[in-house]
Amino acid sequence: MYFQWTYPEAKIMICSIEIQRINKESWFKSSAGIKHVMGELMRCGTLIYRCNSWLLSTNKR
Structure with missing residues (x-):
């Protein structure tokens, strides 16, 4: 979310992985x-x- 807010024109590709036998x-x-x-x-x-x-x-400034 932060990356998309900072770079709105960028395409974000998410690839799930398994770490320490933890996955989606x-x-x-x-x-x-x-x-x-x-x-x-x-x-x-x-x-x-x-x-x-x-x-x-x-924005207050």
């Missing part, structure tokens, strides 16, 4: 998979929040 079909079947995926999701949310805060602060 199995991530929710183990506590390790859930922890890994939710950690990534949390980091994405934090980044979006920071970008939004920055945008709001720059």
Whole structure:
């Protein structure tokens, strides 16, 4: 999302992979998979929040 916001003309191609036996079909079947995926999701949310805060602060000037 951040990349698309920064480079709106770019085409984003997503290719799912398997890491540590965690993939798109199995991530929710183990506590390790859930922890890994939710950690990534949390980091994405934090980044979006920071970008939004920055945008709001720059628009006030």
